[in-house]
Amino acid sequence: xxxxxxxxxxxxxxxxxLTLTCxxxxxxxxxxxxxxxxxxxxxxxxxxxxxxxxxDDDKRYSPxxxxxxxxxxxxxxxxxxxTVTNMYPVDTATYYCAxxxxxxxxxxxxxxxxxxxxxxxxxx
Amino acid sequence: DIQMTQSPSSLSAFVGDRVTITCxxxxxxxxxxxxxxxKPGEAPKLLIYAASNLQNGVSSRFSGRGSRTDFxxxxxxxxxxxxxxxxxxxxxxxxxxxxxxxxxxxxx
Numbered sequence: 001x002x003x004x005x006x007x008x009x010x011x012x013x014x015x016x017x018l019t020l021t022c023x024x025x026x027x028x029x030x031x032x033x034x035x036x037x038x039x040x041x042x043x044x045x046x047x048x049x050x051x052x053x054x055x056d057d058d059k060r061y062s063p064x065x066x067x068x069x070x071x072x073x074x075x076x077x078x079x080x081x082x083t084v085t086n087m088y089p090v091d092t093a094t095y096y097c098a099x100x101x102x103x104x105x106x107x108x109x110x111x112x113x114x115x116x117x118x119x120x121x122x123x124x
Numbered sequence: 125d126i127q128m129t130q131s132p133s134s135l136s137a138f139v140g141d142r143v144t145i146t147c148x149x150x151x152x153x154x155x156x157x158x159x160x161x162x163k164p165g166e167a168p169k170l171l172i173y174a175a176s177n178l179q180n181g182v183s184s185r186f187s188g189r190g191s192r193t194d195f196x197x198x199x200x201x202x203x204x205x206x207x208x209x210x211x212x213x214x215x216x217x218x219x220x221x222x223x224x225x226x227x228x229x230x231x232x
Contacts, residue, residue, distance in 0.1 A: 047168065060218050064125075
């Protein structure tokens with residue numbers, strides 16, 4: 001059974017750096033074709049994809065946030081971390097991590113399982 | 125990056141109705157299109173992947189079709205538990221695995 005859980009601060013001050021951790025079980029991030037991604041959702045708004053890391057350490061970032069976001073993995077701990085620099089109130093959102101997997105070698109990837117999310121508020 | 129546009133932004137329908145939601149990509153994404161359902165206070169749930177493949181355990185009332193730039197999610201015989209927001213997502217371009225802006229479905 002695959003599970004993912006986000007953890008980190010619930011409140012950060014403007015200009016601070018946010019670091020969130022996704023701790024997962026039920027799969028290995030060394031398995032070919034597997035990845036973990038981060039997605040956020042401001043209150044009442046749409047989902048926004050932020051970053052993704054693959055089993056081979058290939059990393060992908062949202063073009064609009066690429067200068068502020070870093071994703072890393074620790075396969076020994078089954079964890080993926082997301083760092084977002086220079087946080088501002090507009091970054092207030094629920095941050096989700098999710099399991100990224102493909103149905104075939106054709107590369108048809110999707111997020112099949114998600115964590116419950118963690119609400120991060122940016123306020124002084 | 126690829127923009128994903130859903131229509132309508134919201135809709136209201138009766139139990140038993142057939143509902144369609146459209147998702148349009150700003151450029152061709154072949155069939156790399158996923159659909160998710162999100163209920164208030166919950167994480168999104170995968171419904172359809174690769175345009176038309178039903179995720180395990182998802183009701184067969186949900187179906188998807190399309191290719192290149194135009195995609196449709198259909199819910200046949202709407203049920204009360206289908207009240208949710210639906211999102212499309214493209215998985216074609218590693219420049220950004222973009223989501224649509226969402227379609228909020230209300231059951232009358």
